[in-house]
Amino acid sequence: MTYTTLSAAILVLSSLNTVAYATPSNTTTFSATSITGQQLPEGDAPIYLKFWATWCSYCLEEMPHLQETYKETHNKLQVIAVNVGFNQNIGLIRRYMNKHRYTIPTIFDAQGHLVQQFKVTGTPTHILLDSDGNEVYRSTLLTDELKQRLEALK
Numbered sequence: 001m002t003y004t005t006l007s008a009a010i011l012v013l014s015s016l017n018t019v020a021y022a023t024p025s026n027t028t029t030f031s032a033t034s035i036t037g038q039q040l041p042e043g044d045a046p047i048y049l050k051f052w053a054t055w056c057s058y059c060l061e062e063m064p065h066l067q068e069t070y071k072e073t074h075n076k077l078q079v080i081a082v083n084v085g086f087n088q089n090i091g092l093i094r095r096y097m098n099k100h101r102y103t104i105p106t107i108f109d110a111q112g113h114l115v116q117q118f119k120v121t122g123t124p125t126h127i128l129l130d131s132d133g134n135e136v137y138r139s140t141l142l143t144d145e146l147k148q149r150l151e152a153l154k
Helices: 003-013 057-073 090-099 113-117 144-152
Strands: 047-052 078-083 106-108 125-129 134-139
Touching (some): 047 057, 057 078, 125 144
Parallel strands (some): 078 106
Antiparallel strands (some): 125 134
């Protein structure tokens, strides 16, 4: 088993059924370029980060909801998909996004900088940041509470 395959397996297994409710904590700001060349994040709206991978079945099941959330809230909430980079490449990610007609701003975290910065231990991971950059919610699955929080932002 290669190192990257082992790392990916550990990342997936460690995230199963884990939900953590964040108490507001200041998260350092970040800046990254999307797979389309867009500088993210833009402005000072709250941010919804979803860390995912094309080999993560839960992640793929949740992508239609992420696309819908992006379409319905992009004026009030910055929705950003962050591909974790393990066993991934930018071509694979672009093909996947194009095939499903997803328009969600997407970052390819090839070096794992955002994974480390946000202490992501599994996929999927959902993180909500308020407009001041404070982490206010975190979960590893699309929970009812997360859906309610997103609905409130519409």
